[in-house]
Amino acid sequence: MSAEAKVIDMAYKIQQAEDGNRGLHYEENLLWEKEYSDEPGVDLPEPAGLASRTGVEVRGEIGLPNVSEPQVLRHFVRMSTWNYSIDHGFFPLGSCTMKHNPRLNEKMARLPGHAHIHPAQPESTVQGALKLMYELQSWLSEMTGLPGVCLTPAAGAHGELAGMMTIARAHEQKGNTHKKVVLIPDSAHGTNPATAVMCGFKVRNVPTGDTGCVTVEAFKEALYAESEDAAEVAGMMVTNPNTCGLFEKDIVEIADLLHKAGGYFYCDGANFNALVGKVRPGDFGVDVMHINLHKTFSTPHGGGGPGSGPICTSAELAPYVPVPTVVKKGDSYALEWEEDRPETFGRLKGFQGQFGMFVRALAYMMSHGADGLRQVSEDAVLGANYVLSQLKDDYHAPYAANGPCMHEALLTDKKQKEAGVTTLDIAKALTEYGFHPMTVYFPLVLPGTMLIEPTETESKDSIDRFITVMKGFAADIKAGDTEKFHAFPLSTPRRRLDEVKAARNPVLRWA
Amino acid sequence: MRYLPQTKNSRAAMLEAVGASSIDDLYRDIPKSAFVDGKLNLPDHKGELEVERILGGYANENLSAANVPFFLGAGVYYHHIPSTVDHVIQRSEYLTAYTPYQPEIAQGTLQALFEFQTFVAKLTGQEVANASMYDGATATAEAALMAMRVTKRKKIVVGNALHPDYRAVLKTYLGNFEGCALTDGEPDNETACVIVQSPDFYGAPHKYETFRKICNETGALLVVVVNEIVSLGLLPAPVEADIVCGEAQSIGVAMSFGGPHLGFFACREKFIRQMPGRLCGMTEDADGKRGFVLTLSTREQHIRREKATSNICTNQGLCALAFTVHMSLLGENGFKRLARLNHEAACKLADAVVKVSGVSVRNECFFNEFAVDLPKPSKDVVEALAQRGIVGGYALEGNGLLLCATEMTTDEDIAALVSALKEVLV
């Protein structure tokens, strides 16, 4: 080897050892570890040097790096390459409805007339925004069959809180102070009991039957567990379709029993994508439900928010929802506050809600229209049933024998676990093969659950490729080729992460 | 319909594979009475062009801060957002990712959250921060609930002028707990926390020594609320506080008629297991490489269910990213300069409006916002200014008006306000 070649070889080795970059796989340090510039990545005008009138001393060193604009952009772009997203590929995360996020929505939310208006501007200067909110209320009302709509809640869990506080307020206003118990099926999302407790209710569990649904008998037993007339029962929280991906067949009868006992039916709207445009929750007994605009109505998940969780209610509960709501008075629109709505339970959030998300959701609704939304539901349900039909022999499908599912298919690792491969291993193997995993270990009603929600925005070809890979896993495991599953993923930006280390000694910030 | 990739053929093939006779066969568990009869009473689908026309029309009916002199603050602020910020947050990899539950394929979001937490901790002078909250009002309510968990007490004292929306939300949240009281009185041995906003609702910055002393004497926690986070580039960090929370919309997030905004939450390290919201922590992967995960999730609802510290299950991920990108661009020098420019704009505004006959400035001290007294009811004045194409501030009770200036406020804007005020106040 020539001396020059040796030098190059050495430089290459150093490069490899130091930054770990290879091909399109990038390493990227934290901002604080970067090379600092003299000047930051923004050029702001020179201050005039006026005397300070703050009345307090001037801030000392904060400890922020000055980094130039190209360095900052490269930093975040390189980091972005470590993320999987819907735009990358199939993302069948059950109960999360990871559907296509149209960019038209983004464009509409960024119009200066939407993005740069202040929530406290005089109403005369924001008539367009109020009209937009009013229209969104009308769309939601028509789709749910529930006449009262409040757009304020910031996310799904916040919508739940709004819904349950609406129920609490209604009972309080009617003098039903003895109503303190809320019935919740054990298949419910964890936010449900957390929300009920936050509203001052006691939780009573309803066991889910072998069919994955709440039976009338089980419901009756829970309803009348403490008294003959269930006088202490304030309501129930039921996700429908439920977290097993099934429609609660007996829901009308269950809702009737609850209503006879003076309770209200709160429906978690997480799975509304199965019904939208086709079935109206108000018509199967729901009194109040929240809608996740970031699930059913395509506003982006953004790596964990912002969401938006409006609630829709029956006419009876409408006076109690949080303020504000938008009303139409003649040709103009106005916000109604506490003065106009004395029975409201009050404010749940600063200002009037996640307006930017309202713009996006309405753009999506208008794009689909009544005809398109119905097709959304049908394609979502068809896709999930197709997955179920193709995988039910390879994986344990606890409810497949009972009939069709709704928009998500439930499998478990029962067959694979015998060979030592678990749901977690299968999820990690999917990441190795370029898919986002399904929701794992939820619902909790069975061990090792896998909840698969393909959504309507996947083509048959895309779903087929997922099915092929899942079938391949099942075949490998059956053939005893299991060792590799414990090591996956191998090709992702990071391999399995040590969560125990993170939790035992939490490091939550750079020094 | 452009968002739906299925074809007639693919639908038919899938139906056949499923063994269903028709699509409605798949809905057979649903009671007939719940089906929409025919179609919803809503218009049919529209193309991109038509939707743009309609929603663009709505946008044009609004008076946008981008086009007019603008003096409104009161917890939501109009600041410049560098173009890099919006470019980064519109990248598919961030925009269309889910909450990072699968850390091996979400390190981009996770490292950004770790940097966000670091920025918030440094700005607030606190030891740790979470990965964001819905908004300043809910963050404040969560701070009160956390103080109740830590101290096992139920009385919340508001120490000074707290934003009225924050107070209203606080009242709603506390109303769910029996025996909870929200007062403006003196803290005592039953007080869980004292809440102090700085700059307060009327724009005045506060010192914390006295509040700290009272809290030490009574065993209450000191909660400092900051809803103009740019102020932390000029005012000292509230290091005396046990919890610092509030609103960070000013950095990287548009006003958007009230949301989405960006709540933040920081506190002392000893309280981390009582903190609400998501936390991102550093760890290693199977090869010993540094990586990040969501951690301490046993505090959260999906595990603790009815014993969770809060029912919140998301943060404001993309807004937190916008903040992080903007802060990265600003750096130490840019952030401090931005704060200084805001203060100077407000100084100029104060000096200008005080020259209008009948107008007096209430504040001796302020950051970028202050209250003035007018010779007329402020609500009418704001409406009259709006008719002249000026967004003129936040109408307080009676004749009070809250005015705000930021780096966006030009000398021409101030001149326009002064001349309009002269007309309106005659």
Added chain:
Amino acid sequence: MAEIKYTDDHECIKIEGDVAWVGITKYAQEALGDLVYVELPEVGREVKKGEDFAVVESVKTAAEVYSPVDGEVVEANDNMADDMELITQPVSEQGWIAKIKMSDPSQLDGLMDEAKYNEYTESLD
């Protein structure tokens, strides 16, 4: 070897005079996964038999620890808060979470010995 007693809820107890050292069994630890945190009781707290007095947490779950007797917490294992590995030690060494001064030691009479407990856990699998 000190005699160790076991509850249905997978607590293990070492008895020393009128003080019960309470920890959780290997079986429970395996079911929960690697433990990362323990919420210790305050010293001086009065507990009733069956009352939860501590919480142990793994990455994915949290579990209450129940007192096997009425009594008063006389010591909490502060070392464990700093080093969760200690919980894997025998309860008679560093594996105890708290020591409870019993007001009625006879409440422990019905508990299982090691052989019985092993039988019991086998029946659960």
